[in-house]
Amino acid sequence: MVLVMFRESFLKKWEAMKPSPDTGLQGFDELATIGSGSFGRVKLVREKNSGNYYAAKLVLKEMVVKTKQVPHIFNEKRVLMSIDFPYVVMMDFCRKDYDNLIFGLPFINGGELFTYHRKVRKFSEKQARFYGAQVLLGLEYLHNLQLLYRDLKPENI
Structure with missing residues (x-):
């Protein structure tokens, strides 16, 4: 019964997906780089209004296109924005700028x-x-x- 409720919530979010705003990390203070990989890096950021901390995964658009991962990255975004479960990391926000796709994940110290x-x-x-x-x-x-x-x-x- 609980899993049915989770599935309905997921499907509702999945269907209501909207494009990411072109605001980059505007409204956030970039504090430190906490990881890096072949597609980009992860930064610790703090939202200026709320003071909440996030792990912002910056994915280079150029690398996504170069490695033909465009459908995969769109699917990753859609899944991460739709899931909501205590033992699975979900995405709090998604944005983009000229160079990057930005996935805002909860910062879990x-x-x-x-x-x-x-x-x-x-x-x-x-x-x-x-x-x-x-x-x-x-x-x-x-x-x-x-x-x-x-x-x-x-x-x-």
Whole structure:
């Protein structure tokens, strides 16, 4: 019953998708770069009005076109804007500027499961059950929406 409710919410957001505004990171203070990759970088930003912190994923449009990933990036945007579940990161906002697509994700301080596991070396059974249950619930939610997550690894948790 709960999964049906989540699916209806997802579908409503999926159908109501609108184009991203051309405002870039206007209205945000850029504080630091917290990650980088082949398509761009992730910056820690603070919204000027609310003071809320976000991880802004800046994806270079040139790289998306060059690598023929345009349909994939549009699908990623649409999925991230439509999902809403406690154990899955969703997108709070999406914008663009001349060079970048900007995905505004919640800033979740604490790092990756991979880094934490490497630090503690071994999880207790209680910890392993806790993290495993969260991952399982997140995957159950996504599968209920007919979505398949193909990049599951500790670095992405």
